[in-house]
Amino acid sequence: MLFAVFAPLIIAFIIPFLSKYKEKIHTGYFVLLVPLAIFIYFIKFVGTDFTPVLQQISWIPSLDINVSLYLDGLSLLFVLLISGIGALVVLYSIFYLHKSEKLGHFYVYLLMFMAAMLGVVLSDNIFVLYTFWELTSISSFLLIGYWDHRERSRYGAMKSMIITVFGGLSLLGGFILLSVVTGSNSIQAMISQVDVIISSPLFPLIAVFIFLGAFTKSAQFPFHIWLPDAMEAPTPVSAYLHSATMVKAGIYLIARFSLILAASEWFFVVVSGFGIITLCWGSYMAVRQTDLKGILAFSTISQLGMIMTMLGFGTKAAVFAAVFHILNHATFKGSLFMVAGIIDHETGSRDIRKLGGLMTLMPISATLALFGTFSMAGVPLPFLNGFYSKELFFDTAIHLPDTSLAAAEILQQVIPYLAVLGSIFTFVYSMYLLFGTFTGKQQLDQLPKKPHEAPFGMLVAPAILIAGVIVIGVIPNLFNETLLAHATSAITGQEIDKHISFWYGFEYPPLYMSLAVVGIGFLLYWFKKYWTRIYTVFPGKASLNDIYDGLLVRVETYSEKITNGYMNGSLRRYVALIVSTMTVVTLLFLFFTNGFTYTTDDLAPISIGQVLIGLMMAIAAIGTIFANNKIAAILILGVVGYGLAILFVMYSAPDLALTQLVVETISVALFLLCFYHLPALRKRTEGIGYKTTNWMISISFGALMTLIAISAHSSKWFDSISTYFLEQSYKLGGGDNVVNVILVDMRGLDTLFEITVLGIASLAIFGLIRLRDKGAK
Incomplete structure (x- = not known):
């Protein structure tokens, strides 16, 4: 497993050399072997008799930080998605990215991200997990900003970086507190101490920090605003990061720590509350978009909200449904992103207002989009995997466990209705995406390129994913027993025996919820032009992006003013600020830690000679202030250094004395060599306020050094x-x-x-x- 995690990083070092031959052979062919080999390695673990595997390599044992790789059902599911879809994305990118692009950069960033995601889902040590977590933010920043000549790409990359790194720092705080409470850095060891964690007064803070890390990474409301702007990345990046992997890192985090966090009743309120809001808001806003990738971006937000909601339910059935939808979403959304990239590649536009009637010109792409959108919409057909997990979502939404929390009871009452509402808009934007692109009137004069079907190589990857949609839909229980059940057990800590079926009878309530979604959704889509004016009222001009941009502008403005206030080119001001800050902070620390202690225990005797040398050093130091000659000032300053060397000798420290003599001699020699460049000494003409400030800072800092020396001797905090x-x-x-x-x-x-x-x-x-x-x- 260790090689599988670090293999992408190792190959990333070789890519710059291989990319030199990109004119002869596309760099992607070399890269393709990496995720393919990892997928083949891990596919052998799939089976009904799977048991978890732990591999540990010592790294920093003194801090209990070791590279501990833990493969259970949950991590196996994610590893297969990361490597399997990663291989398809690389294959797709070979035909999507021209050889004239900076392929070396692209594939290095992609391999960095792949290694980071593998590290996140396999790490059992929380600090190793955090290291990989932040690497996902860095590598995704580089991938989103790959076309750095575009202003929107730079903006989207920076936005994703700011929001996800903020969440990452919060996550680090939660991990540190968990380590303090449990005395361990192992996730599995922490899970065995749930009672200790729950009873700790730090638990609410731990939960908030972990939630912030998960919600920012998985684009939960209100942190979702970075995802639509990240669509400026090349389509292979969108298909990989924003449908199957990075955005699901937060989902993985909640799933991995649910055995700890779900012990609190507030887990349901927070996770399902934010999840259901994200589902409804994302699906509602997707209908408003006109860019194909914009529609898919908000679609991803809504689907992530749906998965998060089910994880918040906490029941075995709900967790199973969430795990099932993680797999389903990766297949249909990955394929749809690739189809959107094909349309952009072959028509030169992603604006749905300029598209239409492409079915006759791009029949294969249209067929792939039909299966993908219908599965995403949850159309009740037995060969579409999306319908199965959506049905399970409805079923778990109306069978929530009893709770004594008032907020939880209210949420339980409204969730089934919000689930249907979000699913209705999911149906609407799915139909809008499909029929708005491939049916209707052709507008070839509006397109930069004459549309035609994509090359065969570009169609292979989305076709394989659509084949996955159909295979999972036809034989879902094959994946259930060999993969999904193990992942569910890893999250809940309990064995599950769940049989997936297309038909549960007429008395099955989710059936009527699904029919309502299809019926109402079809009507809303058909009459879309009449009711979409509502967007001018809600949200209207209100936008979370405006709040983000406004905060960013204010931060930049005030930080610039503050910086310009002290960065004025004056070395005196810089030194004064640094010394003053050190003095104030250190004095406060000494005050609050009772550092102002004084003892005369264990002091060496002081001779008259040592006192005289000390006085001589003090007189010399003061004398440099009044010296009017450069040579005299340097020689007087040298007296201080050489006097210190003599004191070292008298206190039986010849090594220190020799070092001090060498340093002082070199310093004096350098000053003498630099005479030509030194300014001439002159009589100081500054005002009384200027001089008073200098005196205050100097005396305060000197007193501080004296106090530190006394405190260091008198305060024995450690052996x-x-x-x-x-x-x-x-x-x-x-x-x-x-x-x-x-x-x-x-x-x-x-x-x-x-x-x-x-x-x-x-x-x-x-x-x-x-x-x-x-x-x-």
Whole structure:
């Protein structure tokens, strides 16, 4: 499993070299082997006798952070979707993206995202999961902004980054609190401590943080606004990220932690409440769109809301229905995104107002779209998988468990009606998408290109997905027993024996709910032009995007004003602000932690010679302020450094003394070498306020350093580590000089990197000098 997760990252390093040969062979053919191999590897786990598998690699054991990969039914479902649809997306992209595109960039980003998603769904360690979680945000940012020459692509990429990273940081807070409460970083270990987590006063905060992480990633209301703008990405990206994988990461998160979070009655209210609102709002707004990918974007939002709602129900039947719809949605939505890309590729437009009558010109694409849209709409046909999971959604919506929470009781009453309402608009936008594109009057003069059917290679991937729609619809129980049941058990912690059937009889209430959806939905679609004026009233001019843009503008405006307020080019101001902040923050910390303590225990005796050297250093330091000659100021300043070296010698620290002597000598030499460039010393003419501020900052910072030194000696918060070094320096480093052993052996890598940094800085300075010399010539 470890190789499967990191294989995409390894191949990503090779892609830039392979892309050099893209004129001879499309880079996608090399990339295609990666997800295909991963899919083949994991397909062997599918079966009725599947048992979870755990693989662990030590990484940072001292922090309990290890690469723990846990494969159960839930992660297996997602891994197969990530790798299987990933392979189809790569195949599709070979024919969608021309060789003149930056293919190396595209496939590196795609492989990064694939590895990140695999890491998210397989990680058992919460901090490893978080690392991959943030990598999905970074890689999706790069993919959405792939066409970086387009302003809308940059805007969409930044918007998705801001919202999902905000959720990611919230998720990190929840994970840290979970780790503190349970004393473990393993998800499976946390699940075994549900009682401890629920009884903790931190539980409400943990739940809020995890919900924020999940809702932002899975585009739940009101965080859904990033998804429509992300449609500026190339269609293969939309088909992969925004239908089958990334947007389902939040769904996965809720499913994975439901055994913990669902122990609270508020889990149903929050998850199903936001889910049902997202379902209704997304489906309602999809009808308003005119861009094919815009319709599919809001469609995705509504479908994600439907899945989230079912997970919030918490019953075994509802969780099973949610898992089933995750699979179904990936098949029909992935194919529809690809068909939308085909239409855009072959006509030059995605504007549904300019399309129409394409069925005779693109019959294969029209057939694929028909199966995809009918499945998405939940049309009651036995060979369409979407109908089965939608029926289960209705069934679970009217069979919710009893609750003592008033808010939950109210929600239980309205959810069945909202489920039907959202499904009605789902039917409307599905018919709008299909018939608005492929039937009606042709408007060839409105299209940049003359429409024609796509090449065979571009049709293969959506055709395979539509074949999946039909196969799942015809034999759903084949997938139930070998895959869906295991995923459901992983979420609920209980075995489930669910038989999927197309017909449950006339006494089955969801049947009439489905008929109402089809009937009312058909009427709304047929008379669409008469009632869509409602959008001018609701939502009208109100828009969450306007709120987002307004907040962003205000943040940028005020941050610019604040930054310009202190970044005025004055080095004095910069130093004053830095020193003042350090002084205030440190003094406050000392105050609140009782750091103002003073003890004279264990102090070394002070001789007259040491006192005289200290006075000499103080007089020299003060003398630099009044020096009017550059050489005199530098020599006086050198007295301070050399005096400190003498004190080190007197306190039996020859290594420190030698280091101080070397540093001080180099500093004085550098000052002398830089004489030519140093400004001439002059009499200060600043006002009394200016000088007073300087005195206050200087005295405060000096007093702070004194207090820190006294506090460090007087406040013993921890056992001294010096005993460890004294005992272990010879055993570990083979030396009696403890300081040398620490620097060379115990901190060897740190010292090596410090030397490396100095070397790089030296090379940079040398390069700048050479550039200056060339410029002078």
